Amino acid sequence: MSLVMITGGARSGKSEFAEKLALEKGGNSVLYIATSIPFDEEMKERVKRHKERRPPFWQTKEVYKNLYDVISKSNAKVALIDCLTVMITNLLMEVDLTWEKVELKEIDNIEKQIADEVDKILSAKKDFKGDIILVTNEVGMGLVPEYKLGRIFRDIAGRMNKKVADAADEVYLMVSGIPLKIKG
Template identity: 40%
Template sequence: MGKICLILGGARSGKSRFAIDLAQKRAQKVVYLATGLSRVVSFTKVTENRKGTPAFVTSGLSVDEEMDARIEKHRQSRPRNWRTVEASDDVTKKVAGLDPDTGLVIVDCLTFFISNLLGRWNFTEEGSQIKESLIEDTVMEEMELLLEEIKASPADFIVVSNEVGMGLVPPYPLGRIFRDLMGRAHQLLAEAADEVYLLVAGLPQKLK
């Protein structure tokens, strides 16, 4: 088991930039696991790592041009010699299938991972069809499986995620479920992590 670093922050807080800076200092062979999915990118393809070079894994689902532009901006911000593994809904499998000599993995970001899991559910009917407790338990089971694979890997991990629990209570059920799940996922990861940072205005605050 390698070391785990959790990086939290709001939108445009500098968390991804901080994750990249940390990775450049700590490892040569980096995998960027991207959880953001663009319509123009196939997330089923995994590029083989070349010896001594870094790689990346991402997990978001893009449904419009503005989101495509955001994903492309993130892509351009990574070092050109890094390898990116893009996985919108099979992040756990991608982690399990990493090369054993991978030095460090950036998962960017956990927010898309949780959002994509929620996207599997039908929220058109309220009450009887879908129970909030069932949704939360199912998603957290997936989160626990991901954490198990992270712990089983010899690589170090940097996990990036959005802190969404500091604002107003969402006015709709799906928003409240998402907020609660993110909070539970962060607590689960923070307990297992060796380091936890909160990014505010580009400034990292070390919490653990």
Template identity: 45%
Template sequence: MGKIILVTGGSRSGKSTFAENIFKDTDDVLYIATAIVTDEEMGDRIKKHIDSRNARWTTFEGFYDLDKAIGNYDINNILLDCVTIMITNLMFKEKIDFDKISMGKIDELLDDIKTQFEKLILKARVANINFVMVTNEVGSGLVPENKLSRVFRDIAGFVNQYIASQSDEVYLISCGLPLKLK
């Protein structure tokens, strides 16, 4: 029976390494890479992620309608890295003035983003596959001073809560060490 697993923690906590190690003994993995190259630094980060994972895994790069994309693969294990980058990409998919965004528009945006994850998790459950998602813990820091950052933090926090509620296992990674929460 397939499992849904969420791996969370702070930046550079070892989340991706932990998640990749879940599938270390199999080549039957679809790696969903949600990052897009926006500058030289991001390009370097993406290259390091590519170099660190199993070269025999299949990679899909994207962040939208992933439930449809995974239907094109006959595979039993999926690793999505990373939820928070996917949320960022979904937030900026449309041109929005985040300084002037209304609470109603924020709610619509949250609903649209949450729907992306609902469809993806449902697809994984129906297909009975192992599905690991990596996300950043965003609620442990200070309240951001600008509206865009607060909107991002709130949406990421709500999405993380939703994914955790739907997951069979949840791990918090700190200093490279896992703590099983669920």
């Protein structure tokens, strides 16, 4: 089956496009994997709006790690992961470090752990009987972040996006709500 990556900037229509593709490919047989952890009221409202937009018959799992286990146990026709960059943020926030003082060796170790999680997701492509749709944010086209943690996040997310794009059968770049197919 196929792996479809959908990337783009903030509020570019990535999730809506991914949901439309999932509905076309999987109908009522969709596993929606939501990776966010809503800590504040603004994020809770975003999650609420996402839930209201999705068909109620889709199965939803709210997890941000060990996604391979969730995908490989599913019989759905489509697994939609929304989103990789939020997953990366959550994995980074699990690490108890003073980010402004972290050394490159520690960053490399953290990135390896995140890359291992992404590799497991990619390995689901051969084990899962359905299509996988993965949403992620394009983080490399903006300004260089002012703070070290922002730069660490941007660099890791950029490399994970590249890893997924390399493995993907199709890649779409969302620009102002318009999907541009750039691979496949």
